Amino acid sequence: MRIFLVAMIGLFSALSSCAPQASDRSREAVETQTPKIEQALAERPLELGAPVFIRIVKTVDGSLKDGYLELFLEGEEGVFELYKTWPICTYSGALGPKLKQGDKQSPEGFYFVRSGQMNPNSSYHLSFNLGYPNAYDRAHNRTGDFLMVHGNCVSVGCYAMTDPVIEEIYTIMSAAYEKGQPFIRVHIFPFPMTEESLDKYSENPNAEFWQNLKQGWDWFQENQKPPNVNVENKKYVFSAP
Numbered sequence: 658m659r660i661f662l663v664a665m666i667g668l669f670s671a672l673s674s675c676a677p678q679a680s681d682r683s684r685e686a687v688e689t690q691t692p693k694i695e696q697a698l699a700e701r702p703l704e705l706g707a708p709v710f711i712r713i714v715k716t717v718d719g720s721l722k723d724g725y726l727e728l729f730l731e732g733e734e735g736v737f738e739l740y741k742t743w744p745i746c747t748y749s750g751a752l753g754p755k756l757k758q759g760d761k762q763s764p765e766g767f768y769f770v771r772s773g774q775m776n777p778n779s780s781y782h783l784s785f786n787l788g789y790p791n792a793y794d795r796a797h798n799r800t801g802d803f804l805m806v807h808g809n810c811v812s813v814g815c816y817a818m819t820d821p822v823i824e825e826i827y828t829i830m831s832a833a834y835e836k837g838q839p840f841i842r843v844h845i846f847p848f849p850m851t852e853e854s855l856d857k858y859s860e861n862p863n864a865e866f867w868q869n870l871k872q873g874w875d876w877f878q879e880n881q882k883p884p885n886v887n888v889e890n891k892k893y894v895f896s897a898p
Contacts, residue, residue, distance in 0.1 A: 675772050675834045683777035686824035687831060694828060703730045703738060706836040709829060710737050710883045713745070713806075713816060713845040715752060715763070719857075724748065726806070726818065728826060736881045740829070743822045746810040752847040753863045755789060758800045761814050764789045765866075767873055767886040767893060768843045772834040775827070782808030782820045783827045787843055792888040806843075816845075842883045850874035869893050 677683075694705050708731040715724045724745040729737040750762035764787065774786040784807030790799050805815040808823035818826070830841055847863070848854045850871040858864060869892055876884040876895050884895040 675837055675839065677772040677775035677831055677834055678777055680777035683783060683827065683831070686783060687828045690825050690828040691832075694825065698730075698740075701738075702732045703740065705829065706832040707731045708737075708838045709833040709841045710877075711826075711841060711843045712877070713843065714849060715745075715748065715765070715845075715847050717848065719752075719848070721751065724816075726816070726826070728829060730829075737877075737883065738881075741825075743818060743826075746817045746819050746822075747812045748816045749812045749814055752858070752861070754799070754866060755794075755801055755804065755814065756799050758802070760801075763812070763814055763816055763845075764794075764801075764804050765845045765847055765870065766791060766793055768845065769840045770830070770843055771840045775830065775834075776805075776807075779805070779807055780809075781805070781811065781815075781817065783823050784808070784815075785827070785830065787845075793891070793893055796888055796891045842886075844873060844877070844883065846870055846874060 691705065698704060710729040712727045715721065717723045725742050726745055727742045728740045730740045732738045748763040750760070753762065754766060755762040755764040768787045768789065768791055770785050770788060774788060776784045776786065784805040787804045787806065789801055789804040801814070806818065807815055808818055808820040810817050810819055833841065847867060855867060855871065858867065873884060873886060873893060873895050882898060885898045887894050
């Protein structure tokens with residue numbers, strides 16, 4: 658019996674550690690947004706607390722003003738279904754990855770967000786840290802820190818949303834952590850990674866980098882499950898999660 662209790666306490670502690678810290682602001686956001694989200698999911702085979710996957714696209718037509726953020730929830734048979742798409746309020750820089758501290762460039766690549774990267778006391782309403790630089794960025798000697806997705810619709814290297822939108826995203830992510838998701842994958846692309854788009858930018862200095870990103874894009878498009886992402890020989894490599 659004692660061994661059972663110790664095991665249960667350990668399991669409870671492990672699950673509790675997944676829950677992000679809260680503030681009055683984040684608690685109010687969750688309280689406000691949860692009924693709306695549950696109503697939106699009521700007639701779909703999705704539920705609040707299911708695993709989350711986020712995909713960010715900087716632009717569709719190259720204007721740098723039509724970027725969007727997609728949030729997917731895991732549904733039946735482990736397939737991730739689109740919950741909602743929101744326009745990005747603003748971000749900074751141009752197409753291409755972030756290279757160094759102070760370049761005011763919003764990053765591109767494959768990132769992991771753990772519960773400890775959620776900031777309920779953000780200066781920009783609510784936020785989560787993307788975890789830049791990741792292993793790929795470090796392998797290429799890229800520098801920078803505190804690259805976020807946040808509210809307040811202002812950016813210096815981050816992806817900024819409106820406050821109501823970041824509240825909704827924050828609430829869904831928080832519910833997933835509380836249900837035990839250890840980290841949330843956030844994949845960031847310059848544009849939808851079609852052959853047509855890549856042909857359009859074939860002369861861009863980032864063309865080879867974007868071809869590597871396309872492999873991760875294609876994996877999700879084909880499987881409707883985000884791939885596991887590692888770095889080998891300074892390139893992203895993808896495998897079944």
